[in-house]
Amino acid sequence: MSTVTQADQAAPGSVPASGLTARPGLGDRGFRWLALGSGLLVLVILVLIAVSTTQQAASWFTTEGWGIFGTVWDPTANKFGATPFIYGTAVTGVIALVMAVPVSIGIALLLTEVVPFRIARPIVYVVDLLAVVPSVVWGLWGILVFAPWIAKIYADIGSAVTGIPVLDSLFGPPTSGASFFTAGIILAFMITPIVTSLSREVIATVPAVDREGAYALGATRLEMIRGVVWPHSQGGVVGAVLLGLGRAMGETIAAALVIGSSPTITSHLFSTGYNMPAVIANQFGEATGVFRSALLGLGVLLFAFTIIVNVIARAIVDRSARRSRGT
Amino acid sequence: MAGAALTAMALSLAACSSSSTSSGGGSSSSLSGTLNASGSTFQLPFQQAAIQAFKSVQSGMTVNYGGGGSGKGRSDLAAGVVQFAGSDSPIPSDEVSSFKGKTVLYFPVMLGPITMSYNLSGVSSLKLDLPTIANIFQGKIKTWNDPAIKALNSGVNLPSTPISLAVRSDSSGTTANFSLALTLGAASAWKLGTSSTISWPSSAHGGNGNGGVAQIVKSTPGAIGYVDYADAKAAGLTFASVKNQTGNYIAPSPSSASAAGSTVTLKPDLTFAAAWSSNPQAYPITYQSWDLVFQKQSSANTAKMLKAYIGYLLGDGQKLITPLGYAPLPANILSKAKAQLSKIGS
Amino acid sequence: MAAVTERGAPELQEPAGWRRTKNRIATILMWLSFVVVIIPLVFVLYTVIAKGISIISWQFLTSPIPPSVLPADAGGVGPAVLGTLEITALATVIAVPLGILGAVYLNEYGGGNWLSRFIGFMADVMTGVPSIIMGLFIFSIWVLRFGFSGLAGAFALGALMLPIVIRSTDEMLKLVPNTLREGSYALGASKSRVTLTVVLPAGAGGIVSGALLAVARAAGETAPLLFTILGGLSTANPNPFSGANIALPMLIFQNASSPYPGAQARGWGSALTLIAIAFILMITARFVTARYARYQC
Numbered sequence: 006m007s008t009v010t011q012a013d014q015a016a017p018g019s020v021p022a023s024g025l026t027a028r029p030g031l032g033d034r035g036f037r038w039l040a041l042g043s044g045l046l047v048l049v050i051l052v053l054i055a056v057s058t059t060q061q062a063a064s065w066f067t068t069e070g071w072g073i074f075g076t077v078w079d080p081t082a083n084k085f086g087a088t089p090f091i092y093g094t095a096v097t098g099v100i101a102l103v104m105a106v107p108v109s110i111g112i113a114l115l116l117t118e119v120v121p122f123r124i125a126r127p128i129v130y131v132v133d134l135l136a137v138v139p140s141v142v143w144g145l146w147g148i149l150v151f152a153p154w155i156a157k158i159y160a161d162i163g164s165a166v167t168g169i170p171v172l173d174s175l176f177g178p179p180t181s182g183a184s185f186f187t188a189g190i191i192l193a194f195m196i197t198p199i200v201t202s203l204s205r206e207v208i209a210t211v212p213a214v215d216r217e218g219a220y221a222l223g224a225t226r227l228e229m230i231r232g233v234v235w236p237h238s239q240g241g242v243v244g245a246v247l248l249g250l251g252r253a254m255g256e257t258i259a260a261a262l263v264i265g266s267s268p269t270i271t272s273h274l275f276s277t278g279y280n281m282p283a284v285i286a287n288q289f290g291e292a293t294g295v296f297r298s299a300l301l302g303l304g305v306l307l308f309a310f311t312i313i314v315n316v317i318a319r320a321i322v323d324r325s326a327r328r329s330r331g332t
Numbered sequence: 333m334a335g336a337a338l339t340a341m342a343l344s345l346a347a348c349s350s351s352s353t354s355s356g357g358g359s360s361s362s363l364s365g366t367l368n369a370s371g372s373t374f375q376l377p378f379q380q381a382a383i384q385a386f387k388s389v390q391s392g393m394t395v396n397y398g399g400g401g402s403g404k405g406r407s408d409l410a411a412g413v414v415q416f417a418g419s420d421s422p423i424p425s426d427e428v429s430s431f432k433g434k435t436v437l438y439f440p441v442m443l444g445p446i447t448m449s450y451n452l453s454g455v456s457s458l459k460l461d462l463p464t465i466a467n468i469f470q471g472k473i474k475t476w477n478d479p480a481i482k483a484l485n486s487g488v489n490l491p492s493t494p495i496s497l498a499v500r501s502d503s504s505g506t507t508a509n510f511s512l513a514l515t516l517g518a519a520s521a522w523k524l525g526t527s528s529t530i531s532w533p534s535s536a537h538g539g540n541g542n543g544g545v546a547q548i549v550k551s552t553p554g555a556i557g558y559v560d561y562a563d564a565k566a567a568g569l570t571f572a573s574v575k576n577q578t579g580n581y582i583a584p585s586p587s588s589a590s591a592a593g594s595t596v597t598l599k600p601d602l603t604f605a606a607a608w609s610s611n612p613q614a615y616p617i618t619y620q621s622w623d624l625v626f627q628k629q630s631s632a633n634t635a636k637m638l639k640a641y642i643g644y645l646l647g648d649g650q651k652l653i654t655p656l657g658y659a660p661l662p663a664n665i666l667s668k669a670k671a672q673l674s675k676i677g678s
Numbered sequence: 679m680a681a682v683t684e685r686g687a688p689e690l691q692e693p694a695g696w697r698r699t700k701n702r703i704a705t706i707l708m709w710l711s712f713v714v715v716i717i718p719l720v721f722v723l724y725t726v727i728a729k730g731i732s733i734i735s736w737q738f739l740t741s742p743i744p745p746s747v748l749p750a751d752a753g754g755v756g757p758a759v760l761g762t763l764e765i766t767a768l769a770t771v772i773a774v775p776l777g778i779l780g781a782v783y784l785n786e787y788g789g790g791n792w793l794s795r796f797i798g799f800m801a802d803v804m805t806g807v808p809s810i811i812m813g814l815f816i817f818s819i820w821v822l823r824f825g826f827s828g829l830a831g832a833f834a835l836g837a838l839m840l841p842i843v844i845r846s847t848d849e850m851l852k853l854v855p856n857t858l859r860e861g862s863y864a865l866g867a868s869k870s871r872v873t874l875t876v877v878l879p880a881g882a883g884g885i886v887s888g889a890l891l892a893v894a895r896a897a898g899e900t901a902p903l904l905f906t907i908l909g910g911l912s913t914a915n916p917n918p919f920s921g922a923n924i925a926l927p928m929l930i931f932q933n934a935s936s937p938y939p940g941a942q943a944r945g946w947g948s949a950l951t952l953i954a955i956a957f958i959l960m961i962t963a964r965f966v967t968a969r970y971a972r973y974q975c
Contacts (some may be wrong), residue, residue, distance in 0.1 A: 411822055
């Protein structure tokens with residue numbers, strides 16, 4: 006941090022010219038354009054992706070029309086309905102968030118509020134380790150080790166809740182190791198590091214003054230977190246969660262390996278399913294013609310889906326931020 | 333047993349380095365450059381072995397075969413980013429336009445059986461026919477002691493274990509040719525069509541690649557899956573003998589696959605289907621793979637490199653095939669393929 | 679937490695029963711979150727180490743890639759190690775500076791105008807693009823014209839990293855207090871100078887964190903590489919700008935579901951190598967940042 010000292014003050018009459026002139030220098034303007042250019046690059050790339058993917062997906066849209074939202078995906082019969090995959094992406098995304106967000110925020114709070122610095126360092130490294138496991142390794146471990154193990158647990162739960170109204174339709178049979186729920190769990194493991202790390206950075210910037218003030222008033226740690234930390238950092242934490250959600254929805258290889266590869270729309274979370282990135286990964290290698298267009302069209306739909314989700318999330322954040330700031 | 337085959341493989345790879353003749357013309361001129369290729373993963377072990385051995389024939393050439401699936405190979409070739417593509421099926425009609433009218437030459441390179449691998453303790457030999465297989469894989473036959481299976485296997489004690497299906501979760505040429513065999517040999521029973529992506533019953537377990545299906549069969553009692561022979565052998569699986577067109581029950585092996593290839597109807601462009609062959613010794617679920625090349629190359633050097641490498645695959649390279657668990661081409665197909673080499677020009 | 683005054687009145691001692699219990703429960707839950715995360719990590723690492731450690735050796739890390747059928751002691755994964763290092767480094771060099779600059783625009787220059795909010799929103803959307811679509815995109819705009827290369831792979835990975843870097847840097851810059859900036863302006867510094875010498879260093883810890891997460895993700899991605907670098911190599915390609923290449927994630931993916939034990943062993947050995955490389959990177963960067971970053975006071 007730069008410290009402002011009295012010695013830095015120039016002698017009267019010799020005001021440094023650069024900062025106080027009306028026009029910024031050439032280097033300064035160049036930097037501004039560089040920054041603007043980088044920002045615009047994001048837009049350019051996205052527009053290019055959207056345009057080129059939509060172009061290649063065009064024949065699917067024109068052949069199927071509104072049938073693109075059909076519920077049957079059968080390449081042999083030339084039926085390409087996207088709904089099973091939209092459903093799967095939504096379901097696995099929600100499961101991943103429900104599991105990852107509390108855990109990530111919990112760890113972030115642990116690191117910033119509870120644990121002394123010496124112990125915080127190793128905990129941070131452990132969370133980093135979670136981040137460096139490549140997605141393909143998560144997928145392989147998921148299908149070779151995790152899925153067979155959890156298949157028995159699913160079967161037990163499934164038979165236990167058979168007949169009970171809501172629980173049966175969520176957790177009842179048919180169950181399978183490779184399923185929506187397994188994919189959601191693996192995705193949760195994968196997005197935890199990013200949500201934790203960013204949340205921690207955000208929470209760490211809460212001014213110590215505010216924290217100490219709350220403690221001085223006799224608040225418990227929990228009360229301090231709710232009253233001071235949360236209002237200050239909720240915007241940033243939601244930003245971190247959105248990044249995690251983005252990753253969960255776009256994760257390809259791990260999902261392709263553990264989701265079960267069955268395009269069905271079912272409320273049974275323990276049954277095999279499919280989602281958009283997984284089907285593109287699995288079926289692209291042999292797809293031609295309208296089939297290939299359909300797969301790329303799923304990419305376009307995922308775009309649209311991500312935009313909608315982000316709009317809703319941002320709206321929620323803005324509204325609660327305004328409320329807590331009292332504007 | 334697998335270890336002995338692999339040692340033989342390693343020795344033959346080393347030995348091949350000393351042989352210097354390659355068919356399709358003398359290799360006295362040394363070429364340099366890179367050939368990129370992608371496509372069928374069925375060919376991948378063969379291509380890897382051939383690339384390694386070919387280095388001793390043409391040390392200045394680099395060949396990269398990236399796999400990725402027959403469809404990807406064909407579309408990479410059409411886009412011009414690879415010089416040849418491996419494909420387990422001929423170019424389908426809806427893809428033809430992407431080749432912009434340029435002539436594509438098909439060079440068959442190998443054959444292979446698709447096994448019906450199963451996991452049933454106490455049952456070391458099993459006989460199946462295509463209609464029964466069709467019904468198993470459509471979920472109509474659900475247990476191992478079903479009358480249809482019993483009828484083919486008198487004297488074998490079949491348990492009442494439920495059948496678990498192991499299928500491919502990714503699209504593949506193996507699936508395409510398996511379904512082709514069923515369409516040809518069990519036309520009335522098989523309703524799911526011929527395609528690299530089949531809508532299997534939802535209870536089926538999907539695995540990634542032949543290796544993935546092999547893993548599922550190996551670890552699931554009562555499972556049956558379609559796995560290409562080389563992968564099934566490497567994984568130590570047991571497989572069934574299947575009834576062919578003449579009524580014989582044939583076990584999958586390199587020789588029964590070559591037998592299937594010897595009686596095919598070879599079209600002028602060298603495409604054919606080895607499935608459901610009429611040869612009495614043929615294994616009915618056999619498939620094939622081609623390397624696709626544009627007849628007219630953009631550079632003379634590329635044309636020479638392609639002739640050299642594909643010539644190698646059709647020549648000494650065929651010796652590498654059987655130890656890997658595939659079937660080399662029968663003589664009639666091989667000679668026509670070699671004759672076609674001269675057509676690659678610029 | 680308890681402040682006992684001279685007069686000895688206990689009114690500021692430990693809070694009453696239910697509040698204290700809630701607090702304890704909250705603390706336990708936080709520790710539980712950490713435990714929940716350790717368990718799968720331990721299992722994954724155990725699997726990778728158990729299957730991969732026996733093959734690791736200098737020869738493994740540097741030898742050319744043999745055909746899949748050959749046993750574990752033949753050859754190694756040298757080309758893939760080099761490929762991963764080259765391509766990830768290139769992607770980082772492309773994406774991290776651009777990402778930081780982009781976030782700088784959003785925060786320092788954009789001033790909340792519609793463009794910067796739109797760009798920020800679009801960066802969020804971009805994090806949801808499936809990695810396979812990124813690969814297909816770079817294939818259609820670059821590979822079709824210039825062929826397969828490590829550079830194409832770096833573009834695809836960089837495009838995956840860019841929104842993460844922008845978003846995380848943006849969040850950090852937002853939290854740098856304005857007093858820092860105002861103090862620097864008051865000293866007569868230009869905007870670029872303020873940003874480069876005051877704001878960015880103040881947020882350095884978080885910025886580096888975000889960049890590291892992006893790099894770790896890029897190093898482990900398979901799908902974008904499948905369409906941009908071709909793979910299939912047996913000898914290393916030291917030139918990332920031209921010619922097909924190969925990387926560890928691709929090798930892991932191809933080999934781990936192969937039935938040949940040699941290929942499987944190489945696949946798991948590659949997984950262990952990749953995790954080790956990425957982890958060393960992260961620890962080094964965290965260490966360096968901890969020493970040089972300036973924290974809030």
